[in-house]
Amino acid sequence: ETGVxxxxxxxxxxxxQQVTLRCSSQSGHNTVSxxxxxxxxxxxxxxxxxxxxxxGRGNFPPRFSGLxxxxxxxxxxxxxxxxxxxxxxxCASSPTGGEGSExxxxxxxxxxxxx
Amino acid sequence: xxxxxxxxxxxxVPEGATVAFNCTYSNSASQSFFWYRQDCRxxxxxxxxxxxxxxxDGRFTAQLNRASQYISLLIRDSKxxxxxxxxxxxxxxxxxxxxxxxxxxxxxxx
Numbered sequence: 675e676t677g678v679x680x681x682x683x684x685x686x687x688x689x690x691q692q693v694t695l696r697c698s699s700q701s702g703h704n705t706v707s708x709x710x711x712x713x714x715x716x717x718x719x720x721x722x723x724x725x726x727x728x729x730g731r732g733n734f735p736p737r738f739s740g741l742x743x744x745x746x747x748x749x750x751x752x753x754x755x756x757x758x759x760x761x762x763x764x765c766a767s768s769p770t771g772g773e774g775s776e777x778x779x780x781x782x783x784x785x786x787x788x789x
Numbered sequence: 790x791x792x793x794x795x796x797x798x799x800x801x802v803p804e805g806a807t808v809a810f811n812c813t814y815s816n817s818a819s820q821s822f823f824w825y826r827q828d829c830r831x832x833x834x835x836x837x838x839x840x841x842x843x844x845x846d847g848r849f850t851a852q853l854n855r856a857s858q859y860i861s862l863l864i865r866d867s868k869x870x871x872x873x874x875x876x877x878x879x880x881x882x883x884x885x886x887x888x889x890x891x892x893x894x895x896x897x898x899x
């Protein structure tokens with residue numbers, strides 16, 4: 675196991691609601707990235723946090739927001755949920771921040787279903 | 790054109806076969822690549838990094854071809870347990886956004 679944990683494991687919401695997903699990074703890792711993985715697709719990069727600052731963002735609307743805490747754990751918040759937000763949300767931690775696609779260690783993911 | 794492209798497969802091979810996947814990328818500035826393995830309904834797990842000089846780990850060999858802008862993964866002596874989806878990932882240009890391919894499905898049968 676990678677040591678990256680995520681909660682909850684599964685979640686069902688309805689359109690328009692808001693959701694918060696949580697991630698604890700592997701010990702010693704100061705960088706956390708969030709991904710959305712739809713069925714049959716590869717993970718799509720949402721954003722990355724390095725030392726509590728957003729450090730890169732993918733092509734996702736502002737209703738996707740995040741936080742990183744001093745202990746390097748992180749939250750992903752999604753407002754005004756849409757049906758297309760139904761996906762597996764993956765958190766990945768890595769030991770270095772900044773440039774490059776550094777080795778990332780994924781948590782088990784949160785499976786979100788929006789009805 | 791997508792920045793990182795993979796043939797989704799599935800690749801159906803018998804045990805013991807050698808199988809190779811390619812992953813093409815569009816950004817010539819990309820420097821670092823990785824292969825991940827993802828089992829059904831599980832998270833991706835790092836398989837190996839891809840270096841310019843090639844990288845071998847047991848039955849697995851990864852190579853980078855900068856001239857043709859693709860990376861490859863070769864699996865020798867396939868095992869049933871190799872059945873999974875194989876994802877390639879590289880950074881997306883100057884923004885260094887990790888970009889995953891959609892994955893290639895491998896099914897190894899007895």
